[in-house]
Amino acid sequence: DADVTQTPRNRITKTGKRIMLECSQTKGHDRMYWYRQDPGLGLRLIYYSFDVKDINKGEISDGYSVSRQAQAKFSLSLESAIPNQTALYFCATSESGLTYGYTFGSGTRLTVV
Amino acid sequence: GENVEQHPSTLSVQEGDSAVIKCTYSDSASNYFPWYKQELGKRPQLIIDIRSNVGEKKDQRIAVTLNKTAKHFSLHITETQPEDSAVYFCAADNYGQNFVFGPGTRLSVLP
Numbered sequence: 001d002a003d004v005t006q007t008p009r010n011r012i013t014k015t016g017k018r019i020m021l022e023c024s025q026t027k028g029h030d031r032m033y034w035y036r037q038d039p040g041l042g043l044r045l046i047y048y049s050f051d052v053k054d055i056n057k058g059e060i061s062d063g064y065s066v067s068r069q070a071q072a073k074f075s076l077s078l079e080s081a082i083p084n085q086t087a088l089y090f091c092a093t094s095e096s097g098l099t100y101g102y103t104f105g106s107g108t109r110l111t112v113v
Numbered sequence: 114g115e116n117v118e119q120h121p122s123t124l125s126v127q128e129g130d131s132a133v134i135k136c137t138y139s140d141s142a143s144n145y146f147p148w149y150k151q152e153l154g155k156r157p158q159l160i161i162d163i164r165s166n167v168g169e170k171k172d173q174r175i176a177v178t179l180n181k182t183a184k185h186f187s188l189h190i191t192e193t194q195p196e197d198s199a200v201y202f203c204a205a206d207n208y209g210q211n212f213v214f215g216p217g218t219r220l221s222v223l224p
Binding site: 044 | 145
């Protein structure tokens with residue numbers, strides 16, 4: 001079945017380390033998004049991309065960067081991880097125009113110690 | 114930009130009772146309002162949505178209502194069952210670019 005896959009599922013890293021979270025999809029969607037989830041704060045948008053040459057900042061992009069390597073791949077990097085970046089990270093995809101909402105990946109639980 | 118508020122943050126109901134979750138949004142340009150259910154340890158899944166040209170939509174035990182004038186929309190779950198226990202998120206589109214989510218409601222259905 002067409003899906004959205006995130007790797008790794010869980011990761012513990014040390015403060016100051018660089019880490020990359022990866023997302024790939026087989027849904028054929030053009031749009032890809034990165035959100036972080038924190039208890040009581042819901043899902044907040046980090047970055048989004050409408051195609052390989054299009055990258056847009058979201059609400060909370062500071063401390064993060066992204067790369068859209070192909071239509072199907074969208075990676076999120078933490079250049080120098082800090083403890084308050086400990087969160088659950090979700091990748092999502094959608095058709096153009098947000099016609100039918102998002103399909104979320106399975107999530108990456110990141111802990112920065 | 115768009116801002117979405119959601120209430121209550123937690124909700125406990127007896128099995129068989131109804132549950133209502135309410136959301137408000139700030140930008141009258143928003144046109145599409147999906148609801149997601151997230152079970153423990155799983156990804157959010159779309160359960161129902163509504164567009165601005167519709168006032169109500171039903172799908173079996175769940176329904177969503179939209180009041181564009183007041184800029185609020187609500188999720189209604191009837192005859193609740195234990196498997197309805199989850200976190201529910203409302204969302205509003207942000208000029209068709211992305212979704213802004215509410216902070217979530219943790220629903221517990223007590224047997």
